[in-house]
Amino acid sequence: MHAVEVTRLADATDPVRHGRKATALATLIHHGLPVPHGLVLPAGFPDDQLASAVFTVLDWATSVDTRYGLVARSSAPAEDGPEASFAGLHTSRFTPTHPEALLAAIHEVRASANTPALAAYAAHRDVRPTPHLAVLLQPAIRPHAAGVLAATCDADDLAPWALDAVRGLALPVVDGSQRGERHHSTSDSPTPAEQDVILLPGAADELRQPPGEWIALPVAHGQPPQHAKIQTSAAGLLHLYAPAPIPDAHLLTTSTRNRLLRLASRAAAVLNLDRIDIEWAVTADDTIHILQARPLTSPVPDPADNAPHGDDSIWHGIPAAPGRGTGPAHHQRHEAIALTDKIPAGAVLICDNIGPEALPALLASPAAIAATSGGPLSHAAIVAREIGIPCVTALPRELLKVTPGTHLTVDGTAGTARLAVTAEEPPRRQPPALAGAAVVTQTRPTSIPLDGRAATLLLHLSGDELPLLRNDAEAASHAAQPPVGAFQPSEEPALPPLPTGYQEYRLPGLGRIAWPTDAGPLPSRLVALEDRETIHERPTHPAKLT
Template sequence: MTATDLPCLDQDLHTATAGVKATTLARLAAAGLPVPAGIVIPVDHPDECLPAAVAEILARCPAPHGLIARSSAVAEDGTTASFAGLYISRISPARPDALLDAVLAVRASAHHPTVTAYSQARGVIALPRMAVLVQPALRPACSGVLAADVTDSRCARWRIEALRGLAEPLVSGTQTGEIHTTGQGRRTAVRHTAQGIIQLPGTPEELEMPPGEWIRLDPGGSVRAKIQTSDAGVLHLHTPTELAKRPVLTAEARERLLAVAATAAATLNLQHIDVEWAIDPHGRLHLVQARPLTVPLTDHATASQAATDDDQVLHGIAAAPGRGTGPTVRTSGADIAGRVLICRALGPEAVPALLTGPAAVVATTGGELSHTAIITRELGIPCVTNVTTVLSALSPGAVVEVDGGAGTVRPALAVPAQRTAQDTGPLSATAVLTHALEQPAPDDGRAATLLWHDAGGPLPDVAAFGTGGPHPVGVLLVGDHPVTVPAGCRPIRLPGLGMLLWPQAAPPPPTEIAVLGPDQQILYRRTVPR
């Protein structure tokens, strides 16, 4: 393969080959927005050619502070499902072996069972097709996330979370950033943070330094930081005293960020946008990701009303609206259905547990724009983050009420009846989407079953399904691959989903589909136009 097989962000990219993230950044770069350079390893780039691709990237991509291999899946950053934190991105030293390992890890994350479980819960088709975007690792003075509602070409309602150095601790929820928000009359409120550790990509020489050594942070070398440790191409530095006293994000930088975010939203035709950004030591702003904001920002009007002198009430950041009551549990590996999960930051491995229907989530760290908060909002689970004392204040099994809109956790007198399923009616007009057919076919009143099948694999024996049993069964082929229609079937295009192979002898398929949970509750229901 040649260099032309590895497109750059300054080219016209397509989602089917470059994934959503890379294609979106290429659109922003074409519009003149400040996007760092990057090279794409396409979806179908053969595994045996990856070592050559890695060598090509290292030759073309100067990387004094290493590289970052980032997920750019075909199913990512959608309007209803963000996949926030479910795919891997990894910083790597600029060495062939390290970068190859990082690329392979990113590709493998597309096949993780968590991705499938989340996809089903959100009612989307997650194609296991992953491009990898490789960029020089930025060494930012600060970075973070902005979420905004955009009206009349400006960010009318917004929230910014920022940290010194890399934003990874912020988005993973392990640290709570400095928070900037709008209030009534567009007044800006700032909540500062005590950031003990700064994470930065390091040079090869810095990564060899022992803990306790000093490195320079600014171009002039006037600010130095002491190394705590280093790992996987990243330095962990003690925050210098002179930086701890300053704001992370200045008012001037904030206004530039808001203006660029509004332009990005117009470029992508979005009214609600989620942007990851970084500002380098020279003050230059970089956009590193932009996607639709899947769930509106939490209305914090109730948060101010929730102030109370009751020392039994714990306060945090309102991360996902709604109220939930139940006994507390401290591990996502336990049975958490109907319970309040008390945790630190949640990783992607916790998503299957979240799909079982916890009453609420309370996290010790993180903000409203962390992955924990985004996923709980998408799944409709009340969530409060940054409740720093919750582990010591609440014993396991204590019954509490969590108000995710007000950011409070308070004792409750009793456990309510377990939350009912999200069912909004019978299945008599609904097709149930599934990965595997049950034998015998369930007789639960559903109108049909759709077998979800990746068109890249062998076609199931459609003739074995047909109209036998209590309801018809069709095969949904995801993607846009050519297929030979089997005898006895007719193809039906379902916009946004794929091709349905449907028995000719069966009545027309229903226009409503649903995804069922482990207890046959409806996790998601939508109408499919034809």
């Protein structure tokens, strides 16, 4: 039986107590790979000893560079395994080196072992989550660039591989909210990043600055100084509006990229992995740091063919999860994506990004996901691949304007979304059956409606003039056309005086109508049409006024 105590990261050797993330990093440290120092609070560390552990951590923090605070990260026994990645399902928190803030961050990371989303994911992957996880604490690194690298490794080679890089911390590319600079083993030149927000751990004085003030960005050696405006700051992190990229400059130089690939190859060999997924960061002095290394649980799709396409109805993005799905478009707002009860079955979810909070939506079996940002290495894209939902990221924002219900086909292998081909479209809505229905309109029909309606009711709003004319009653009784009446969508007040030949009826719960006395029975329902399709209807339960 081991004593439960704070452990140096380099001494984290037990996956059950220290979690797979920490033990993998410890292995890399022992083989001389560049991993930041850290401490580990083992799984099962007693709650009542956390407060004293915080002071142990803060004592240790005085011996390392914590200008930008600390980061508390999960390290669970089941995390980062060959069967399931649990990518993005646990929490990481940046925190200043204050006892209360650090304790809160540790609590938050530990609590992420017991969320409904994590339980659902574990059940789907048929793995057993553990109720406790270890917490890894490291100095926060303020990188010039960071990102993720996924690679297949054999004895001599590292290919294929794909690498996404963003300015600042890797969080935006990991959570899928931004599209990184994309490097791929099959391409000589990277695809530029589309990054709106840069995340950086902040120094104490920077974190006191309000939104709108300027922060100096860490820049690579030889690059001009750059500043960025604060969007907001919270929990030790600055959120900065990304300035325009420096023209003709890649975020990651070929030299740095190659060093990173060599490190990945060594890490894969040390960890005995065929496929590896690494989170990394590069500081302004060009030092590379490995922040996480784990088995890659599914291959990364090849990059999309970015050649211009002549067909406007096809949108090109980055293939994030293979397969093809067709369904009605459903726009999913970022904050609502977890609400599975609002997602129509078999829909194509259109969203700006797919972050970890998208997991319930992914488990609700949508036909596919079409996201306008993010990349194939984001956590949710990894999970989408694991559970087989076709997914394309970094699609044009024009897709956000697609009318809900429009049938789309998303090809997660090719990285495309398009209007569904005719064979896959559902039958178009039949012309509405209007027998017994009165069509409510604001405008008198200019020709005789031939859609089978029982009547036309001109919309009358209280306070306005009644839209009926003296001769409407005569026209109404004309056999060749449906009668014309009026509908007021409120029960009070009574209608203004009606032309001869009209009778007023109250429709309980609906309003009042003016109906020609010789027009036969009252309509059984009221219908609003757009371009001959019903967009809304209400049944009527008329009561004649005496």
